[in-house]
Amino acid sequence: MNAVRKQKGFTIIELVVVILLLGILAATALPRFLDVTDEAHDAVVEGVQSGLSTGVALFRAQWVAEGQPRTTVTDSAGFNLFASNSGWPRSLTLAPTVVATATAALTCQTVYESLLQAGGRPTAAYVDGLTADDAATRESAVEGAATGVDFVIVLDRDNATPTAATNTCQFYYVGQNKLGTTTANAAIPNFSYNWTTGAVSAIADVTFNQGS
Numbered sequence: 001m002n003a004v005r006k007q008k009g010f011t012i013i014e015l016v017v018v019i020l021l022l023g024i025l026a027a028t029a030l031p032r033f034l035d036v037t038d039e040a041h042d043a044v045v046e047g048v049q050s051g052l053s054t055g056v057a058l059f060r061a062q063w064v065a066e067g068q069p070r071t072t073v074t075d076s077a078g079f080n081l082f083a084s085n086s087g088w089p090r091s092l093t094l095a096p097t098v099v100a101t102a103t104a105a106l107t108c109q110t111v112y113e114s115l116l117q118a119g120g121r122p123t124a125a126y127v128d129g130l131t132a133d134d135a136a137t138r139e140s141a142v143e144g145a146a147t148g149v150d151f152v153i154v155l156d157r158d159n160a161t162p163t164a165a166t167n168t169c170q171f172y173y174v175g176q177n178k179l180g181t182t183t184a185n186a187a188i189p190n191f192s193y194n195w196t197t198g199a200v201s202a203i204a205d206v207t208f209n210q211g212s
Contacts, residue, residue: 044122044150045173045189045203052171052193053200055115059089060198081114084167088198089115103128108153108169111193122150122175131157139208142188146174167196172206 063069063083084090091107109126125145130138142152154170173189187205194201 041173041176042189044175045191048116048122048151048171048173049191049200049203051116052112056089056111056193056198056200059083059115060087063087081110084195086196086198088195090195103155107195108155108193111169111195112151112153112171123148124151124153125149127152127154128157130154142172142174143177143208146177150175167194169193169195 059081060083064087068087069083081089082091089111091110109124112124113121127141127145130141138154142154145152150173152172152174154172156166156168156170170190170192177186187207189203190206191203192201193199
């Protein structure tokens, strides 16, 4: 008498259950992965903002310790920076009274690269000549410089006299856009540094609406 062979395999119900379970796992894991990615970007911004705040405070302490010099302040790591009239790090070669000829490369870039360690410092591009009132030009300049870098750093210009620099550097984090994705309609983390007061602002998102 022939033995009855039992068919082995998944039933339709079992396959449906497996598919449902995979769907549930994907639905819960993907947002978690996206959250981790966002947290990684947030950590970069917070690290730079915190590091810059600490560096600015240490610089001023060194300036006070050296008797408030009118020339450069030198630390043990070998950086040389001019202080502003109030003792905050300002530029590489410009005396405190020089404002109109300031550039991002001489001021914002110098402060950023001198106060943060080279080994772990995020990459940055530097932009000049942008007034706070000219939002469209600022957005275009930041987006144009965003590819391949983590930060775009802008030296603000005076709204009334655009040829004159102000005392403020703006830091825009574009690490999430560094591979060429557009910054239009994106929330861009931003903070600023004022070398007259030494204030490093809190981080706040700005939205670029260009191209919308």
